[in-house]
Amino acid sequence: MPDATELELTAQELRDAHRDSILDTEYHRDRACLVADPRQIKPILEHLVDKGYTMLASLHGVDYYPHEPRLGVLYEMLDRRRVDRISVKARLHTDDPHIDSVVDMFPGADFPEREVYDMFGVVFDGHPDLRRILMPEDYEGFPQRRDFPVGGEPVLFTFNEEQNYGKYV
């Protein structure tokens, strides 16, 4: 992990290279995280790759409801020579959840981006094949969003069989 000082230095380096690209830094429990401007995600990741963080270890989504902007896309970058990790977080509003796809930089980001699209509804612009990956093609809604109903149905026991019979069929 870069320590807090190195994180700040990296953030300043990125700000110098790309104006307003880093909105904030977070250092919590030895985890360094850059809060990035979603419009500049690709230049930021390219810069980090040049610095040695060559591997995209994970790409995942978060819903920070009720905080705004609600959605987050996290890129976990790994430097395999120094065994050093840094996270990049891009926050998106639900009314316009668009971010550039990084599949052309990291081919392994293909399925994770489809999963984030499937579960959170984040649209990755430039993705070669952005379809649902886990849920059925005709599914409506994004089930991992916090305001999505958990679903399921009441279990039919003997005592409530009468009142529920046929209701959920």
Next chain:
Amino acid sequence: MEIKREPLSNLRVRQHQARDLLRGDMDDEELERYVEERVLTTTVEKAVGWAQGNSIYPLTFGLACCAIEMMAIVAARMDVARFGWEALRASPRQADLIILSGRVSIKMAPVIRRLWDQMLEPKWAISMGACCSSMGVFNNYALVPADKFMPIDVHVPGCPPRPEALMHGILRLRDKIQGQSREGWRERYAATGTEELLPDGVNLGTADINVFKPGDTAGA
């Protein structure tokens, strides 16, 4: 019927009787008594049920963690071969039984329904574990209980059920198979009218596809 066990000293006598019978040396009265002692009468239906309940071919089909417990019943400790259920078939065309061992997601449900429809009559289904009976701990947007899309003969509760529990379910199903009349699952569950048909206006042309037509009794 009370079975009388003859003393061991009669074994030699019976061997001679059997030899006489095969040689055709047995007299009328003696022959009649000989046959009476050895013939059992039953109905064909019961005999078929007895045979069928002791030679079920389950489908090789696992869904989730319950499948691990399902595999255990084939192994030496439980040994489902004691009841003739050990020949797991890799094709639904050859299988009599489908064990739904695990959670059924709404994306998997049509697949399972198709497997069930491809199985030939007579066929049975066991719903194993909490998930595919009542959705269990995964009672959320992604799952569907098995009863919603296919008929289940035996539900085995548990999360997951121990192999002994599945064994008990299998024995209950065996009782059911041996005791019931020989009717298909649509008759068993009053499910006529739910056959999968081509929508109106769809023309298959000359393609040689086996499609269920109303009035057919086999398959589908």
